[in-house]
Amino acid sequence: MNNPEKILHGFLELSVSGDQLERFLNLCHARAVSLERIRYLSEKKITTRISINDFRKLLPIHRKTRVRIHILKKIGLPFLLLRIQKRKCFTAGFLLCVVLLLWLSGHIWNIHIDGNVKNSTPQLLEFLDQQGITHGIRKNQVNCTRIADLLRKNYPDITFVSARVQGTRLLLTIQEENLTEDIQQTNSPCNLISDLDGKIVNMVIRNGTPLVKTGDICKQGDILVSGEVPILNDSQEVVRVEYVPADADIYVRHQIAYYQEVPLSYEKKVQSGTSKTSWYFRVGDFVFGADTGKKSRYITSTEEIPWKLTENFVLPFSLGKITRTPYKIQSTVYTKEQAQKKAVQQLRIYEQKLLNKGIRIADSRLSVTFDSTNCTVQGTLTVDEKSGKKQNIEFSQES
Numbered sequence: 001m002n003n004p005e006k007i008l009h010g011f012l013e014l015s016v017s018g019d020q021l022e023r024f025l026n027l028c029h030a031r032a033v034s035l036e037r038i039r040y041l042s043e044k045k046i047t048t049r050i051s052i053n054d055f056r057k058l059l060p061i062h063r064k065t066r067v068r069i070h071i072l073k074k075i076g077l078p079f080l081l082l083r084i085q086k087r088k089c090f091t092a093g094f095l096l097c098v099v100l101l102l103w104l105s106g107h108i109w110n111i112h113i114d115g116n117v118k119n120s121t122p123q124l125l126e127f128l129d130q131q132g133i134t135h136g137i138r139k140n141q142v143n144c145t146r147i148a149d150l151l152r153k154n155y156p157d158i159t160f161v162s163a164r165v166q167g168t169r170l171l172l173t174i175q176e177e178n179l180t181e182d183i184q185q186t187n188s189p190c191n192l193i194s195d196l197d198g199k200i201v202n203m204v205i206r207n208g209t210p211l212v213k214t215g216d217i218c219k220q221g222d223i224l225v226s227g228e229v230p231i232l233n234d235s236q237e238v239v240r241v242e243y244v245p246a247d248a249d250i251y252v253r254h255q256i257a258y259y260q261e262v263p264l265s266y267e268k269k270v271q272s273g274t275s276k277t278s279w280y281f282r283v284g285d286f287v288f289g290a291d292t293g294k295k296s297r298y299i300t301s302t303e304e305i306p307w308k309l310t311e312n313f314v315l316p317f318s319l320g321k322i323t324r325t326p327y328k329i330q331s332t333v334y335t336k337e338q339a340q341k342k343a344v345q346q347l348r349i350y351e352q353k354l355l356n357k358g359i360r361i362a363d364s365r366l367s368v369t370f371d372s373t374n375c376t377v378q379g380t381l382t383v384d385e386k387s388g389k390k391q392n393i394e395f396s397q398e399s
């Protein structure tokens with residue numbers, strides 16, 4: 001009786017009692033009245049379940065048997081709708097909620113951009129906003145092909161754009177070209193010249209004629225690899241000269257100066273009280289409940305949680321929490337050990353930046369000195385850096 005179809009049509013739970021209870025059951029069976037879950041409470045009383053349609057057939061049987069029939073429960077959708085009709089505010093709110101969800105599902109509430117590195121997400125969102133592609137736009141106004149064309153035309157370094165609508169989200173997948181590699185890759189004949197002064201420590205020649213070897217000293221402007229490739233015959237005589245784009249990986253060892261000062265005295269923020277938390281509610285671009293008062297002596301952190309029905313059905317509502325921690329400025333002086341540790345940390349950060357650029361550190365000669373105000377680290381770093389700048393070959397005009 002609890003299957004979805006019977007709950008949809010509704011059923012009743014009854015209590016039946018009387019002297020002719022057995023005759024009542026026989027008549028129900030003879031007239032195809034379905035009684036389910038019959039449970040005997042005594043010889044003259046039972047409980048059972050019956051559908052609404054079969055309950056209407058009980059009137060003539062009741063007249064013949066004179067049993068007492070009481071309705072214990074009314075279960076199913078028809079009875080639920082009857083109860084809802086009596087609660088007009090609930091009905092109106094439910095209908096309003098359905099209409100609101102239908103309206104919200106027809107708009108874009110989240111624009112997600114993936115794959116962008118050189119072009120920041122706020123920059124791309126601002127550009128889309130200027131083109132009328134904003135949060136809250138109707139889904140039938142979104143032309144994915146047009147959005148992809150606009151991004152490719154206005155951002156030359158974007159080579160591929162995939163735009164698609166998924167739920168209430170506009171998903172943009174972007175691929176950007178590597179401008180450094182594109183500049184290096186050219187088919188026109190050229191030489192590879194040095195842009196550093198130092199000693200060549202490693203060479204990998206891919207194209208062209210090397211004019212230097214490992215261990216040579218080079219200066220800025222020296223030709224490292226020539227784009228002129230002589231073609232020799234069996235007698236090792238030059239038959240002709242071909243011109244190619246020189247290409248090689250050449251690492252030059254040279255020294256760079258390093259200088260860094262760490263002030264011994266500094267100011268730090270010290271918590272001066274207990275943190276306070278406040279909540280706010282955002283609807284689109286409107287914020288309710290946020291404290292916008294001047295908080296010049298507070299460390300503020302904000303956490304915002306968007307509301308969504310599913311992963312892709314993001315609603316334009318969000319609940320936010322603002323945590324403010326009061327602080328005061330306190331003057332402090334580093335000890336020599338602390339200042340030296342701080343200087344080493346800054347040196348490690350600088351070295352990591354060099355490594356990220358592909359510059360290998362071979363040796364370092366640094367000294368640490370102290371005076372009344374600063375801890376100074378200075379010296380030289382010996383590094384292996386990739387050298388090579390393309391220079392087009394100039395051809396003389398011959399008649």
